[in-house]
Amino acid sequence: MTAEQNTVHNEELSVVDSLITESSTTQDEVARMCAGMILDGQLAVLQRQLHADFLKIPTSFQLPPNYTGLDASKPWLIYWPLHALEILDPDNQTDDILSRIGPSIMACLNELEGAFGGGNGQTAHLAATYASLNALAISRDEQVWSQINREGLYKWLMSVKLPDGGFSMHIGGEEDVRAVYCALASAALLNIITPELTEGTAEWISRCQTYEGGIGGAPGNEAHGGYAFCGLAALCILGNPVEMIPKYLDVDSFVHWLSARQYQPEGGFSGRTNKLVDGCYSWWVGGCWSILEGVLPWITSKDVLWSKADLQKYILYCCQSPRGGLRDKPGKSSDFYHSCYVLSGLSEVQHRYSFRPKLRESKSGEWSFMWTYELESPDIVIIDEQNVVGPLNPVHVLPAGVGERMHDFYAALGTLEL
Ligand SMILES: CC(C)=CCC/C(C)=C/CC/C(C)=C/COP(=O)(O)OP(=O)(O)O
Numbered sequence: 206m207t208a209e210q211n212t213v214h215n216e217e218l219s220v221v222d223s224l225i226t227e228s229s230t231t232q233d234e235v236a237r238m239c240a241g242m243i244l245d246g247q248l249a250v251l252q253r254q255l256h257a258d259f260l261k262i263p264t265s266f267q268l269p270p271n272y273t274g275l276d277a278s279k280p281w282l283i284y285w286p287l288h289a290l291e292i293l294d295p296d297n298q299t300d301d302i303l304s305r306i307g308p309s310i311m312a313c314l315n316e317l318e319g320a321f322g323g324g325n326g327q328t329a330h331l332a333a334t335y336a337s338l339n340a341l342a343i344s345r346d347e348q349v350w351s352q353i354n355r356e357g358l359y360k361w362l363m364s365v366k367l368p369d370g371g372f373s374m375h376i377g378g379e380e381d382v383r384a385v386y387c388a389l390a391s392a393a394l395l396n397i398i399t400p401e402l403t404e405g406t407a408e409w410i411s412r413c414q415t416y417e418g419g420i421g422g423a424p425g426n427e428a429h430g431g432y433a434f435c436g437l438a439a440l441c442i443l444g445n446p447v448e449m450i451p452k453y454l455d456v457d458s459f460v461h462w463l464s465a466r467q468y469q470p471e472g473g474f475s476g477r478t479n480k481l482v483d484g485c486y487s488w489w490v491g492g493c494w495s496i497l498e499g500v501l502p503w504i505t506s507k508d509v510l511w512s513k514a515d516l517q518k519y520i521l522y523c524c525q526s527p528r529g530g531l532r533d534k535p536g537k538s539s540d541f542y543h544s545c546y547v548l549s550g551l552s553e554v555q556h557r558y559s560f561r562p563k564l565r566e567s568k569s570g571e572w573s574f575m576w577t578y579e580l581e582s583p584d585i586v587i588i589d590e591q592n593v594v595g596p597l598n599p600v601h602v603l604p605a606g607v608g609e610r611m612h613d614f615y616a617a618l619g620t621l622e623l
């Protein structure tokens with residue numbers, strides 16, 4: 206598309222956007238809207254520069270006023286755009302941006318508790334700790350890595366571990382499968398996984414699988430894509446995924462539920478039964494597919510369970526905001542959260558991941574980093590070569606190689622007495 210065509214098209218899309226409001230959107234309207242955009246096909250090209258410009262807003266550390274509601278999410282506001290920028294194009298990460306991550310994240314460390322909060326002086330929280338460590342992994346800042354008190358962080362993780370095997374998001378906070386994932390992913394990056402930390406946790410995740418086949422936030426809760434990813438990825442950190450997934454999940458019903466998440470004609474995924482498609486599930490649900498395809502390829506290859514080409518169409522034609530950034534669906538504004546997970550979904554459909562069941566050399570011997578990838582064949586998903594984004598680590602949701610490097614840094618420091 207030429208720049209001129211693009212401008213005209215963006216104007217058309219703005220009109221369309223203004224016709225749809227969140228409150229009145231029904232499944233039929235979304236389906237019609239998306240079908241029109243897919244047939245129209247004008248947004249077949251990933252608007253790299255437009256998205257990069259949008260994503261670079263927070264790197265000035267001057268967030269627009271409408272971000273005040275996210276005051277407790279500062280580490281996320283650093284991790285989301287940085288991850289998205291890097292898979293869009295590694296050259297987006299300038300030394301200037303990378304060198305400012307460390308001090309900004311370390312300002313969120315609650316030194317009394319030993320883990321990260323959502324902002325300066327805030328209570329230590331598992332979601333903030335996960336986002337902080339992911340952002341620090343992207344920084345490649347070994348000087349900052351060496352300042353992290355891993356014993357202190359381990360003690361805090363043990364303080365949010367619950368007797369039933371689960372974790373709570375903060376001391377006295379809610380117990381859910383997000384907490385399990387955030388705790389284990391953080392511990393894996395820091396190489397501080399111990400048998401005490403993981404005791405009973407796989408069994409607890411198993412209790413979150415519902416009658417539908419998906420995974421709910423806690424035992425007895427409705428299955429949801431976000432929690433499904435957290436549960437599945439956590440199992441991959443707890444042991445060899447090839448053994449853990451079939452041992453703790455009913456894989457057939459999980460795959461059945463996952464397959465039902467893709468809608469036609471949109472091609473995008475919903476997060477749960479009878480809800481609308483949303484671009485962020487391109488990752489939460491798509492990430493489950495990448496893990497399953499990588500770990501149990503004999504299961505996912507036996508039938509056509511979902512269409513990679515159709516998901517890619519939903520992402521490109523319906524989730525690119527003409528104003529830059531990625532979004533839930535036509536009519537919604539873009540934001541950093543959706544940019545991160547929609548682009549991760551795009552990366553996921555474009556790459557075929559494989560998991561090699563071989564222990565990494567480390568004290569804890571976790572498995573989560575043994576991922577390799579290759580580009581999917583163009584006739585399956587690559588609508589245009591210009592649309593290719595970089596590969597990921599599908600368990601940590603980090604650009605490929607980034608989490609591995611942080612883990613190896615700590616592994617090389619030798620055994621920690623925990
Ligand atoms: C690592 C980490 C913190 C992961 C978070 C995972 C995640 C996205 C969980 C989703 C939680 C949830 C029930 C959303 C439903 O929202 P909704 O009712 O607005 O959306 P819906 O209609 O699509 O279900």
Ligand SMILES: [Zn+2]
Nearest residue numbers: 483484485533
């Ligand atoms: Zn969403």
